[in-house]
Amino acid sequence: LQENNSPALHIGSVSAKDRDSGINAKVTYSLLPPENGDLPLFSYISINSDNGHLYALRSLDYEALQAFQFTVIAADGGSPSLSSQALVEVVVQDMNDNSPFVLYPLQNGTAPCNDLVPRAAEPGYLVTKVVAVDRDWGQNSWLSYQLLKATDPGLFTVWAHNGEVRTARPISDRDAIKQRLLVLVKDNGQPPLSTAATLNVLLVDGFSEPYMQLPDALKEQVQTDSLTTYLVISLASVSFLFLVSVIIFIAIRLWKRKKDATDAAHFNSNGPFPGHLVDVSGTGTLSQNYQYEVCLTTGSATSEFKFLKPIIPTLPPAEGNGKDSTENPHLRNSFCFT
Known part of the structure; x- marks a missing residue:
């Protein structure tokens, strides 16, 4: 069968004879379905039950199907019916139906x-x-x-x-x-x-x-490609500058915050520069903070150091004796340096 055949085309016949007579000699034809069921047989071929003629049902394409087989059953009209089988192969011939x-x-x-x-x-x-x-x-x-x-x-x-x-x-x-x-x-x-x-x-x-x-059309293509490249470079540059600006801004804010925290710690009484504590009780407990006054010689052009004396805050009278805290012998120690 040549490919690209017209539907209902007669492609051949299957013929069988029976040596009986009458109804026992009447032969009918049918197709045996394939066992695997993979081939849609009845969509490709059909058979006339009376004369065994085979009209392909549709156009076949050699590039899709090169050959296929099916089984024809010829049965007589006797009781019980007797039958024989024949294997039929259809080969599809290639036609020049495809252009390069x-x-x-x-x-x-x-x-x-x-x-x-x-x-x-x-x-x-x-x-x-x-x-x-x-x-x-x-x-x-x-x-x-x-x-x-x-x-x-x-x-x-x-x-x-x-x-x-x-x-x-x-x-x-x-x-x-x-x-x-x-x-x-x-x-x-x-x-x-x-x-x-x-x-x-x-x-x-x-x-x-x-x-x-290049011709004008090709020049226009090159110009379009160049414009696209420039746009991509510009977009990348703007994005890079924006990212750098954000990083610098964050770094400055963090630096200022750290600097403010450091300055606050320097002026805090609990910071890294505590006052000078003097043991005045003799028992190991720390009492009052001493402040010192720096005295310079008057009229000195070189501001020579004269003496250093403590500034002792006024304390309430001691309990039991009513005396001023300056009478405490532990607090009467003064420091002067000429």
């Missing part, structure tokens, strides 16, 4: 793919290669390539069996910068099917600056 499909260069209407060729290239220089496939089988999938049209037909050549595009002669200054080639890809089926592939080739002085003399 170009994998490279892409032909989906996106941004064109440009192949670069230096102007110093020698004849035979490999420019690019057209890659295509065919879903058919056998000779129907064999492909050939030929140059159908070009801006300068004598500048390039296409190898028929592998699709390689090479230079046919040296490149001159008179050759256009942009070359457009149309390559025909054809299969070996009967009748053959074909597909055309478009190639864009740019002639450049060197690969270091290939886009110096």
Whole structure:
């Protein structure tokens, strides 16, 4: 059965004979369902119960199904009925129903793919290669390539069996910068099917600056890419400066808070500079804080040190004797330094 058949097509018949007579010789035909149940048999084939004719139920595709088998049962009309079985195999024949499909260069209407060729290239220089496939089988999938049209037909050549595009002669200054080639890809089926592939080739002085003399459309693309790059760089710079500013602000706030805490500790009486405590009771207990007054000699141009004396606060009278605290012998010690 050839693929892409029309539905209800008669593809063959199964015939059986019975040596009995009358109703015992009447034969009917039916299909035996497959045991595994994987193949949807009754969606592909049917049989006429009276004459054994087989009308495929739908169009078959060789790339999806190459062959399948089924069992036909022929039973007579006797009682009990006697039957025989026959195994039938249907082979689907490949038809050239698929055109070649170009994998490279892409032909989906996106941004064109440009192949670069230096102007110093020698004849035979490999420019690019057209890659295509065919879903058919056998000779129907064999492909050939030929140059159908070009801006300068004598500048390039296409190898028929592998699709390689090479230079046919040296490149001159008179050759256009942009070359457009149309390559025909054809299969070996009967009748053959074909597909055309478009190639864009740019002639450049060197690969270091290939886009110096691009057409206007390509220049616009380059400008768009540059603008996008500038926007990305600007956004990254602003984000970086904002992050640095936040870090500096936090660091200053933490430094000020630490400085304020340190200053407060310096002026706190319970801070790191306690007052001078003097034992006045002789029992080891600390009593009053002493303050000292620094006295300088009067009229001294050099502010020479004269003496140092303690300033003793006035204490309430001692309990029991009514005397002033200055009478306490422990507090009458003075310190003077000349």
